[in-house]
Structure formats: structure tokens, C-alpha cells
Amino acid sequence: MRVISYEEVEAKEVEEGSKIRIRWLNTGGSKNFAVRLFEIEPGGYSPHHSHSWEHEIFVLEGNGTVIGNEGAEAFSIGDMISIPSEETHQIKNTGKSSLKFLCIIPK
Template sequence: MLIKNLKNCPEIIGNDGSIIREILSPLRDNVAVNFSIAHAKVMPGEATLLHKLKSSEIYYILEGEGEMYIDDEKEIVREGHLIYIPPNSTQRIKNIGKNVLSFLCIVEPAWREENEEILSK
């Protein structure tokens, strides 16, 4: 059994500029899964850098409101929305609300730095 508390996971600034806490990764945890889960936050008025992953990714919005950009598409997303991001798609999310935009990032296969490319600074 593995139980983790989000509050005990170290907070870092991700390559895309979001505030990240890695919750689960088969690269660091003794788990037989092929995906990773992280908790991400974007502060009001801020956005992640344009980037892409070689892996597929799912965002599940926990709180807040944002504009999700995937390739040439743009949609408003909010609490309760699940967004599928295909592999190799350009992506970014902007917080358009007054509160923190908070979401889970589920990456399959598990996130690795070498599979992420930052496209803008």
C-alpha cells in the first residue's frame, strides 16, 4: 500500500512555469503503473509556457478557471473539467480567474524531462 499526502510532496517550479507537486511516479515510487500524477497551480493572470510532451496527458481541473490552448484550439475550462491532450500537441493553460487555477496532470507513459519540450520563454 502507498498513501501520500499532497502537503508532504515538495513544491517546485515546473519547466512550463507552473507550481508543481509530483504525487506519484513509477520512476520514484514502488508502484506498478505506467503513468505519473502531479498537482499543478497557475496563479491569477499567469500562464504556462507553450510546450509539448511526447506522452499523452490529462488535466483534471480542481478549482479555478482557465483558457486551455491545444494546437490551434482554445476553450474555457473550469472546476470539474477533464481535458485530454494528445501526444506531441502544443499546449498551455492561462488562469483567467481571480483565484488559483489548480489541476491534476496525469501523464502516460510517466513524465520524463527528456519527453518535454518548452517552445516559448
């Protein structure tokens, strides 16, 4: 078992997109999945993209819109977002404060 503070993990800026930082919150203990903390400033967004893996998102702070193959859907604090593998998607911060969420992906 290992406990770390997210503040110990370096935040990396995302070049493509706008106003995004990511922290990989890996303690080294999990063999099957990874957890990332995303912080998107107001007006920021991820690029339209897809992955070969599915992933789950849990919203910690703020609100926004997720755009997928079936259109756009608003979300806010406490919401879960499930994104299937190969689905093109984008996340936008539509609020006036920072959007923070955990993104869980397979390794």
C-alpha cells in the same frame, strides 16, 4: 498500497512561465503513470510546449483557458482536458483565484 498527503510533497516553482508550482504526487507504487498537481496563480500560464506523450487533466479549483492546435477553449472546476501527444499547448489561469489541476502522464 501507500497513502501520502500532497502537502508532504515539495512544491517546485516553474522558471519558464509565470506563477506556477508543481508537485509530483508519486507514491512509488505505479509503474505506468505519474500524477502531478499544478497550481497556477491568477495571471499565470505555462509556456507553449508539446510532449511525445498524451496526458489528461482534471480541474480541481479555478478556471482558465487551454490553447491548442485548434484554438482556445475555456474550462472550469470539474472539467477534463485531453491533450494528444505532440500537440502544442498552453494553459492560462484567467480567473481571480488559484487554478489547481491534476495532470496524469505515462512514465
